[in-house]
Amino acid sequence: MTRVRPELGLERLIAALERDLLDATDREIREAANEIGMDPTLKGSAALFGVLFTMKRPAAHLHSADKSARPRSGKETGAASSTRSARRPKKGAPRSD
Amino acid sequence: MQTMKPLISLENWPQAIGFEFTTQTPARGALEAKLVTVADLVRLKVIARLHARGLPPEIGWSDLLQEAFARVLDGSRRVPKDVPTVAFIAGVMRSIKEQYWRQARRGARHRVKLLAEIEIHEARVGEPVDPAPNPERRAIAIQEMERIGELFGDDSQAMQIVAGLYEGWTPEEICAAHDMSKTDYDSTRRRIRRALVRAGLRLPQP
Numbered sequence: 001m002t003r004v005r006p007e008l009g010l011e012r013l014i015a016a017l018e019r020d021l022l023d024a025t026d027r028e029i030r031e032a033a034n035e036i037g038m039d040p041t042l043k044g045s046a047a048l049f050g051v052l053f054t055m056k057r058p059a060a061h062l063h064s065a066d067k068s069a070r071p072r073s074g075k076e077t078g079a080a081s082s083t084r085s086a087r088r089p090k091k092g093a094p095r096s097d
Numbered sequence: 098m099q100t101m102k103p104l105i106s107l108e109n110w111p112q113a114i115g116f117e118f119t120t121q122t123p124a125r126g127a128l129e130a131k132l133v134t135v136a137d138l139v140r141l142k143v144i145a146r147l148h149a150r151g152l153p154p155e156i157g158w159s160d161l162l163q164e165a166f167a168r169v170l171d172g173s174r175r176v177p178k179d180v181p182t183v184a185f186i187a188g189v190m191r192s193i194k195e196q197y198w199r200q201a202r203r204g205a206r207h208r209v210k211l212l213a214e215i216e217i218h219e220a221r222v223g224e225p226v227d228p229a230p231n232p233e234r235r236a237i238a239i240q241e242m243e244r245i246g247e248l249f250g251d252d253s254q255a256m257q258i259v260a261g262l263y264e265g266w267t268p269e270e271i272c273a274a275h276d277m278s279k280t281d282y283d284s285t286r287r288r289i290r291r292a293l294v295r296a297g298l299r300l301p302q303p
Contacts (some may be wrong), residue, residue, distance in 0.1 A: 006238035007151070007228045009263040014147050016262040018191075019291050021144055024185050026136035028287075031183035032294035033139060033300070040139050045300045051138050052128065053120045 099194050113267040123166035132169070132176075135185045143297030144187050151277065153233065156212065164212040172216075192217040195228070202231060202255040248296055255292070256284040 006011075033040050033047050040047040109141035124141075127133050133141070141162060142143070149158035165186045168174040176185045198216045228234060247253035252279065272282050 004264055005228075005230065005235070006242060007231065007234045009265075010151055010238040010241055011228055012265050013259060013262045014151060017147055017289070018144050018187055020246060020286060021140050021147075021293065022181075022187065024140065024290055024294075026134070028290065029294055031135050031289040035291070036295050036299060038298055039144050040135050046132075046300060047139055048135070048142070050157075050301065051117070051124045051142050052122060054122055054159055054163070055118050061109065066164055067195075 119219050123163045123170055126170050127166050132182050133186075138297065139294070141186055143294050144192060147293070148187075148190050150244070151234070151237065152197065153237060153295065155195045160173065160212050161190050162302060163195060164193060167213070168217075188216070198228060198231060198234060201233070202229060234253070249291055252288065252292075254281060254283070258282070258285055267295055 030040065038047040039045055044053070109192035124133075125140060128138060142158075145165075149156065149161055152161070165174075168189055169182075169186060174185075174189050176182050179265060180188075185210040193212055193215055195215045197212070202214065233288070244261060246256065249259055254275070257275045257277070258271055261274065266274070268279075268282055271277065272279060277285075
């Protein structure tokens with residue numbers, strides 16, 4: 001693994017694995033979850049932590065000056081994005097104001 | 098004897114340690130709107146964790162996933178009729194990620210703390226992009242390849258396939274290079290898939 005730029009190699013690998021996951025049957029996904037004792041169909045299943053339920057730090061924390069105290073965000077906490085900012089209207093879209 | 102008052106209430110511990118707990122997520126909205134199934138959500142969670150491997154640690158996989166769902170739900174990204182919803186949402190995640198790096202390259206990283214602020218113009222489905230050279234992205238990629246290697250470290254055929262995919266080889270080229278039968282290749286890809294799902298669903302290690 002030396003001829004390819006690492007960032008390109010990783011993206012190629014991710015794309016290939018993504019295709020694999022998109023092609024996997026529901027049964028295969030369920031069985032893989034079951035192998036680690038998870039049943040995504042159960043209410044509150046840990047399999048859907050970060051998806052159907054999340055924990056997040058309040059937005060103020062994200063702007064804290066002390067970066068060293070910040071956890072590794074959603075990768076470790078499953079945090080969702082903070083408050084969404086107003087999106088700029090698309091070209092030609094009617095304005096609400 | 099005086100009993101000590103617990104520092105944290107177990108009934109609302111996320112709030113007690115400064116976290117907000119929510120069940121009102123865009124992904125739940127999509128499930129309730131029947132845009133996706135529970136199996137799709139599991140699939141997308143694993144894909145989100147894959148894509149987050151190519152991002153700095155402060156951008157979480159859950160942020161990426163919820164932001165993609167939010168864009169589909171608020172209509173800013175419309176699912177084309179000929180594209181499955183799950184594939185489209187995966188494409189939106191990829192586009193947000195690429196746009197993040199484009200903004201970072203332009204030195205505007207301080208402005209992209211929130212993924213919601215990133216504007217994307219198209220959502221690619223299934224196509225990897227050639228990332229522009231970026232020292233931070235390169236360092237992250239090297240680190241993540243090591244972690245992926247650890248996932249399959251004891252499975253030599255899986256490592257051969259992972260290395261081949263990294264190089265951009267076709268299945269035929271991988272089989273030829275490693276004297277691997279098509280059956281072996283297919284069963285190894287299945288093992289890789291299952292290992293990814295297991296790794297993608299496990300709670301993060303401290």
